[in-house]
Amino acid sequence: MKFIFGGVRGTSPVAQADFLKYGGETTSVLIEGRGGEQLVIDAGTGLRALGGRLAAGAAGAEVLLLMTHYHLDHIMGLPSFALLYNKAWTVEIAAPRRAAFEPREVVRSILAKPFWPIQLDQLHARLKLTTLPAAAGAVRRHHGLEIRWCAVQHPEGCHAYRVDEPATGAAVVFATDLEWRGSTEAEKRDFLALCSQPRPAQLLVMDGQFCRANIAKFKGWGHSAWEDDVEVAQQAGVRELLVTHHAPQSPDAQLDEVARAARRLWSGAALAQAGMEVTLNG
Numbered sequence: 001m002k003f004i005f006g007g008v009r010g011t012s013p014v015a016q017a018d019f020l021k022y023g024g025e026t027t028s029v030l031i032e033g034r035g036g037e038q039l040v041i042d043a044g045t046g047l048r049a050l051g052g053r054l055a056a057g058a059a060g061a062e063v064l065l066l067m068t069h070y071h072l073d074h075i076m077g078l079p080s081f082a083l084l085y086n087k088a089w090t091v092e093i094a095a096p097r098r099a100a101f102e103p104r105e106v107v108r109s110i111l112a113k114p115f116w117p118i119q120l121d122q123l124h125a126r127l128k129l130t131t132l133p134a135a136a137g138a139v140r141r142h143h144g145l146e147i148r149w150c151a152v153q154h155p156e157g158c159h160a161y162r163v164d165e166p167a168t169g170a171a172v173v174f175a176t177d178l179e180w181r182g183s184t185e186a187e188k189r190d191f192l193a194l195c196s197q198p199r200p201a202q203l204l205v206m207d208g209q210f211c212r213a214n215i216a217k218f219k220g221w222g223h224s225a226w227e228d229d230v231e232v233a234q235q236a237g238v239r240e241l242l243v244t245h246h247a248p249q250s251p252d253a254q255l256d257e258v259a260r261a262a263r264r265l266w267s268g269a270a271l272a273q274a275g276m277e278v279t280l281n282g
């Protein structure tokens with residue numbers, strides 16, 4: 001199983017020259033299964049680059065797009081996702097119900113005037129809009145991949161996803177937009193269980209937009225300090241942590257400093273960069 005970062009920026013895309021090492025595109029990641037499965041999480045502006053990779057591949061004209069939540073930085077890449085306009089493709093957009101919102105109504109309201117000139121019924125791809133069950137312990141299968149999820153602490157709600165590939169034992173947890181310090185004990189327990197059961201995931205990708213020195217100022221904004229991510233990763237027994245959802249005010253030099261500090265704290269920690277690919281073998 002391969003995990004590919006299309007975009008790692010939080011809140012807003014950035015394009016200045018000193019932001020390009022980590023990348024300015026907002027959150028969108030791709031998981032490629034050994035059997036050719038294609039699974040995308042979130043539709044930030046990083047989806048554009050991933051769409052090019054999907055279209056160029058010969059793995060099959062079907063993609064499952066999971067949404068963590070619908071804040072603009074996670075959905076602004078959707079209207080220009082090229083595969084929606086390609087009749088050879090089937091695009092399934094899926095998420096559990098969150099607050100009162102389901103994928104069908106959210107996607108219909110974004111692909112609508114005055115926000116976008118092309119409407120939902122004018123897309124060329126075969127579009128499926130799926131509401132996943134909210135129940136704890138639910139599993140969605142996507143060919144050879146198994147997907148689990150849990151709700152995490154964030155304004156308007158958000159879900160973290162775990163993707164397992166039973167054939168290889170590979171597993172990753174993707175947890176963007178999560179305020180660890182503001183989480184209830186039940187939310188913390190559920191999230192640690194997602195990371196560690198039935199066995200610890202090899203890779204945890206987690207929101208670490210802030211640091212312990214400044215996070216008190218951002219209480220209630222829905223994000224974590226990267227030092228908290230390290231504690232969570234160690235507690236859950238994962239092998240590797242990639243911190244994501246970098247602040248749009250943080251240029252490369254600043255993120256390099258965070259990356260050095262994170263590695264000093266734990267050798268398994270690093271910062272996610274757009275374009276990065278991680279191969280997981282279980």
Ligand SMILES: [Zn+2]
Nearest residue numbers: 010011073177
């Ligand atoms: Zn975000």
Ligand SMILES: [Zn+2]
Nearest residue numbers: 069071154177
């Ligand atoms: Zn958010």
